[in-house]
Amino acid sequence: MTAPFGAPLVGNDWSAALVDPPAPRRVSVVVAHFDQQAQLERTLAALARQTHPTDLLEVVVADDGSPEPPRVPDGVRLVRQEDRGFRLAAVRNLGARASSGDILCFLDADTAPEPDYVARIAALPSALPDVVAVGRRRHAELDRADPAEPVEEAGPRLELPEPTWLADAYRASRDLLDADARSYRFAIGAVLACSRWLLDDVGGFDESFDAYGGEDWEWAHRAWLGGAGLAHVPGAVAWHDGPDWAGRDEAERRARKNAETLRLMGAVGAPGALGGSLLGQSADVVVRLERAASPAAGAVGVVELLRAMPDARVVVPEQVRRALPPDPRIVEAWHGPARVDLRLPAPLLVRGAGPQALADAVRAVGVGDLGGVRLGDAATAVASRAVARDRRWGRPTGWRTEDRSGEGLEPVPDEPDLEAYLGGWWPRT
Known part of the structure; x- marks a missing residue:
């Protein structure tokens, strides 16, 4: 398997690549969607304002079987799969297969990027195709904003708290420069980018994940074992419409989070993932x-x-x-x-x-x-x-x-x- 561009990462040291950013490469943004037309329109409007060269930017909306097909503007490709329940992993894979870029940038329909988001998050995997880059997902009550208001203005004005555990993890690891075998927990699928070359080698998202959460952590762990590096790019900001998961109803949050964790216990063999006494498939x-x-x-x-x-x-x-x-x-x-x-x-x-x-x-x-x-x-x-x-x-x-x-x-x-x-x-x- 021949590397298509860039240089190999040494260990997890991606810091030198930030000194002299590479020339832009073709980027495919895969937007996962289910029945969120208003949020999708805000995200697509934000993608239309990106500083990344227009001729090197492709947008694919991957719809997870919405009751009605989403409306997308000319120039945006729409692919759909039938509704068989929550299948975020499968719909991300569908969008990736339908795209053509060297770099794949995954967003969710409710997560609108600032104008320089694509340029910033694509820079590291464009120079070092082993790197999995994670952007900064901030939170705001965007449903209170005028749809025409730029997200980089509406977000700070209507901002909600960021998850402290995630900010602390990025700070402690120097934006994942000091990543280890458990740092997959800080890879957020809604703001993730990697080279197509890496995704093809380690495989796509595990489509057996058919409930909310966990598919991004399983993939990031598998990518880490496959020699990927992890990097957090704090300047690549995308705004999620609504609070972090931790800010939602406590009883529902805990039950769903426990279900996600139990699913990951069987799929991830990292230190501590099984409590030190159980055997999983990994x-x-x-x-x-x-x-x-x-x-x-x-x-x-x-x-x-x-x-x-x-x-x-x-x-x-x-x-x-x-x-x-x-x-x-x-x-x-x-x-x-x-x-x-x-x-x-x-x-x-x-x-x-x-x-x-x-x-x-x-x-x-x-x-x-x-x-x-x-x-x-x-x-x-x-x-x-x-x-x-x-x-x-x-x-x-x-x-x-x-x-x-x-x-x-x-x-x-x-x-x-x-x-x-x-x-x-x-x-x-």
């Missing part, structure tokens, strides 16, 4: 045991690893898997997503400082430009996002590998005394 860490001299050696190594990392999946040779009792964490192969691959040439005793060494390595990789950690000859932790980005570019993209001590990680004998191990009298600690 894994945070996959351990790959390359060989074992005997089933007993493999059994000791698997027990040691799962004691140190209870929620990991362990891929083992077939002879080891057959010898062990059934456990959903022990598999012959793993083809699902995972944040870290921990590669072991042979089974290990994890003693003393060993558990901490493994935990520190697993926690560190994939953050900043650290793509891998070698723990002596015992184990290597590799970030899946580093592998994915190098694959996408067809060459190394600047990830570092760090050598650390493998203290506390000792080889298991080829034929250990398994009864003594399970009985607790070997090895002595």
